[in-house]
Amino acid sequence: MPPTIRYHCNCTSLASGVPPPPHLPSSAYAFHPLHSLYFCEECDAVRCNRCATVEISGYYCPNCLFEVPSASVRAEKNRCARNCFLCPVCTNTLSVVPSDPPEPADGARTPVTISAVGEPPFFLYCNHCRWDSVDAGITFEKPTGLALQLQKTEDSAPEILELEKLKDYFEPALRQAQAQQQLHASSTAHLNPIQAAASSALSRDIPALKYSSGRRPGLGSSSSRRGVPPAMPSPGVGHQDIDDPATEYKPRVWMSAGGGIGHDAEVEWLANLGSQGGEGSSQPVVATSNSGEIATLSQRLHATQFSWAPTHSLRTVDLKPTRVPLRSKKSKRCPKCTHILIKPELKAQSTKWKIKLVAGNYLPGIEVFLPTVGQNPALKKTGKEKEAASAEEAAAANMMLPGRSYPFHLIFSNPLYDPITVRLSVQRSLPAASATPIVPDTPATPMVSQSHATAKRPPYAISLPTTSFLVNPFAEAWEYEDDEDEEMFDEDDIGINLGISRTPGRSGTGRDGGTKTKAKTVGVLERRANVTKIGGEVVVSKEGKGAVKFNMLVSYTYRSDDAAPEEAKTDASTPASKLSSTKKELLAGATENTKTFNFYTVVDLGAIAPKEIIAKVEKQERRDSVQTVGVYN
């Protein structure tokens, strides 16, 4: 896995405002790739998809791209109400095919897709798994408006009718109970209506309870039944008691309708499915996944017939096609100031945005790579790489080895039209090794250090340049001077190794890691256009294992005047319009106001090779070398 870098959003910080330590699994929820982050200009803060307020701005069908008005979305149950259906078996979209003309067709496989001409019984056909709706007993007279033709069965689905009946059953009693409750609002105020209804039923049975609410004690229940105060709902005739057995609920379709024949048959069918006989006999294979007579749970859940027992069946044959679920276009707002972060164009076909404040336009983009990993000299075999290396070897080749140090590169690119000065520091969840520079203004991290005190120290140390460095402003390609051309040209062939060997470390510590690269570099390696390449180094300790991950605080300073935010806003909101940007660069340098922005990132440099794998590989290697020696001698 190549090294990755993710950016922190402040919505998931620890108490002290720092992100969780990188080795905890919850760290994955606090950091996001840069392209999924937004930037709120009002709050001057990064926002992520987990904290932004989402508004649905439009619905459309992903299959036919019809924009569904939100008024009908609810009634159509968030699904396409036109001709789009999903295969219940493989969730591919289905196409409508007519049945064949009367004359027996030969085996020519020419399913005529959606055509108005064709034999009337149309059916749905899956191009992927060859499911067709005839199996499910669904055919259509017309090839259009299929959903409408099916609507009837959907609306009169038994579970809805049953729910309606249940509602009609409970409603009167509830209303009555509520009325009664309001009449003598007492200590039962906290009861919910259904409890109140039940309690009224209870109190009818037990006279002593009836007057516990303090009204006319001493009268018998019978008298109260006759001489009801006018405002009081009569508990006599017409009274709906929730617990009255006389008004017991009679379902439309009850569970054991049909005497349980269906259920027993299902069990029987399931028991007899499969193969019997010894090992040697030819066994019909029954698959549960995708093909086969039994529908998997996910298929059944997808087909949403799960809710009603009589229609719920394990058989694949009984699966019904589902209408394609709609998608939505969402606009997002900042949770704090409710300013819009991103807003799409409403047309379903459009992939553009009306407003787009993505973090990539504000924060420097960072790329990480490890130039030397993958060429571990210890694992390198002379002339043998092309041969099939074992899986372990392949894995180990991309991992770091314990007891070595590796240089890594951080490539900063500046999206702003101002130059920025970047300063890096490693979050203090790492051992305070002498090699680890701690920038004085790193916020104190009591939470981390506390949890870290008990946790094991990370088995590696990170070195980063302590001084701040400059990243040139962003400019269009044609604005660069000619003399930069060769440097830009270099970018292509810098490759993995080249950069490091060509630019010997300016501020590097020069420690020898034992690898073939002589010059270890910690510091600025290269600067061109709006990109600056920084070298760092990781020293893996002898007994290191696991992943090398560290939290890095990036603080960058840029010049800003009063106009700056507005400029940035226009820039960002129209990132495609880069035409008018020429003069902004000039403007930016004019004022002396500087602003600093801090953000955390987590850098994942990859894994340290576990001991077993190394041992295995080394053993293999030794054997190989012995063999080689044998051959050559």
Add this chain to the structure above:
Amino acid sequence: MAAAPPPASRRISTVIEPRPPARSSSSSYIVGSTPHYSTTRRHSLYGTEDRIIIDPGSKYWKVGFSGEGKPRQVYQVVQGDGEHALWSWHASRTPEEYEEADRMLSSRLQDTLRAVFFESLMTDPKSRKVIIVEHPLLPLRVKDLMARILFDNLNIPSLSFISCHMLALLAAGRTSGLVVDCGHLETTVLPISSSRPMYPLLRTTPRAGAHLTTHLRSLILEYGTYHPPFASLAGSANTAPRPSRVPLEILTDAFIEDIKTSCCFVGQPLDVSETGFLSTPAGGRDDRMDVDVETPVSHGQSLHASPPSGQRSGSHSGAHTPNRPPQTTQDFLSAQYERQSATFDFMIPVTPPPPLTGTGRGNIRIPGWVRERAAEYLFLGGDVDEPSVAEVILQAVLKVPVDLRKRMISNILVIGGTPMLPGFIPRLHQELVRTLTKPMPTPSVRSPKRRAYDPFDAVRPLAAHVAILNNPSPPPSTSVSSQNAGKAPAFAPSNMAWVGGSLAGVLKTGGEEILHDKWDEAHVTEPETPTHEVVTKETSMVLPDWTRVPMVVGAPHAGKHAPRQFGLTIREPVTA
């Protein structure tokens, strides 16, 4: 390949698919005469009238709008293989571990809840009231976190929690009954009388979905065979690799779940009486067999109440007790099961896991009896810690006041995902009856004088009244009260609670509503506090819960004692 006709060449008029008999019942699909949009028309399209019903499980979530007959989406929340469930009963050991687990839970809940609104339902949370179908033993921490995310992150206007048992009972059209929720982590039995859940009488057993999965995995490991694919395509059919034991790597959670949910079912009870086989192996687990049968209490009754019809072989207990004692109980059981099972074996194609290779896919053979008997684990007699499902129901009945017992036992409602196993509910009924009517254990040689002890002695007379409301295939009723059996609406057991929530949403009833304003009022302190905090500090608003005594409005909140927490040994509040 060539044999399969291209689909378009099908004559629709001629092709008549043989309909399986079970399908006939689905004709009711078209029966109704309700006009279009009968339900939707009555509710507003945009308004807050339709509430959002969330039935959050540790494994599956069901979400949808109130007033609809089924959830819009039912899906598994935890997709990765590493984690089994969103939350579990595992406790963390250290405070750091706990905090981390808490952060993980919170993050995942937040992602899941956001997905509910923005991906599943695609609706604006700011205008929707939410009902959460709450399991009575849902960790309070989960509840608190859900409330916090819903209010603070999603800005919903109001939230209420309603007990899932209560809702399921509503969906069955009742207000009294014994609700058995057999879910993933636990089986929970809760008696409800007059729509009052009797929480103190709650009984639970860990015999539920998660344990069943573990059990099934070990059964397949033990008795299944793996037929590897051919090593190369060159070999002839004779060189087929030999079947071997099932490699553990194949049996991922997803694979086991697939087998469990699609090819397992629950067979009829075996006629080997428990005492018959469990006392044969020497030593070990026979302590509970030491009871003997001197007291003929309700013996006559147990004779008269014959086992329900439909038992596979009619011979009675003891007849199958073998002469030779087998090695272990397990072997004996498997032999018994295998002998009596007529279920066919299954071959399931699997892709060989990385260390193994071959061309194409191998197969796993699952013996038929494993398919049939895996769920036996839920019904076999348990012990104090893990009673079987039938036993835990009877324990709950025992705890209920005497007057209500008959009513409870004849109004059993079974909900949850595990009862979706075909045959589960009829089998549960048989087990209940069998536990109540089984003859007293045979006299033990060791302690012939001891009085027989039957924990369910007191409820034995109720055997004739056992009725499961949503039994799809109830036995002929033996008494008036057992006529209830199978008379619940035909909602699937797994969705019963959600449907109840939908109903409660339409009826505008339900638990206490927590309004956003109130939530904000309680949380005005420290508006900038990040979401992750030490637990004891942040719960300034006390969510209503049955474990917390309802207090008069305005009563000061005793913030001293830490709330019941999930996975944490209760610590003192961290005070600076």
